[in-house]
Amino acid sequence: MFSFLWPRAFHSSQPPPLKDDPTGGPSPTGSDHYHCLSNPDLYQGPIDVTPTDMPELFDILLSDINEKVLHDEISTKLGSAYLSETPHLTSPHATVDGILFGKHNRVLFPLVVRFPRQSHSYVIHFLYDSGSPFTYLSKEACDKLFGTSPVPAEFSMQINGKEIKVNPPNASSHFEHVNLLGADFGATFRIMVIINYDNNTASMRFPSVYGSE
Structure with missing residues (x-):
């Protein structure tokens, strides 16, 4: 995974056109969109710049996870349904178990989220990305909540x-279908993430002040 900023000259709400598109217009289908993302010749980046105070400019390229994968394969491997309602936490979990998914070994954790003073809690699968300065909810998750x-x-x-504090992805970003758990979350709550590439598992541990489960 890599993080990058698009230059302002290349900001667009549409993905770059395919090389074999004679009109130069945007790709009309979701499958073509992922075809675009898988072709590195169509991109000008990455540019290694950290938008420390501009979360709306942050972007990463994620072509191997989408809403269907989150609801199906990833939910099955994590053992919890994506965006499902769940009882409120009476206390934070001291440890959350996760997985490494796919050929790029994406690190994913199922976490319980809730708006303060709201009546519903949900299970949301987050992609852990220490390269992201910020935490984001996907478009689908924002629509749900x-x-x-x-x-x-x-x-x-x-x-x-x-x-x-959480942000929605920019409409022109390439990760609006994924929830990102960024470095701000890790630093704020002093988490420890352990990744086991031998058995494709991960664990997220929180400070002992959270108490034991």
């Missing part, structure tokens, strides 16, 4: 019982 209400550029929510 906000319903018909507008999604703000930044909002507070509880992840594993602890409140943190």
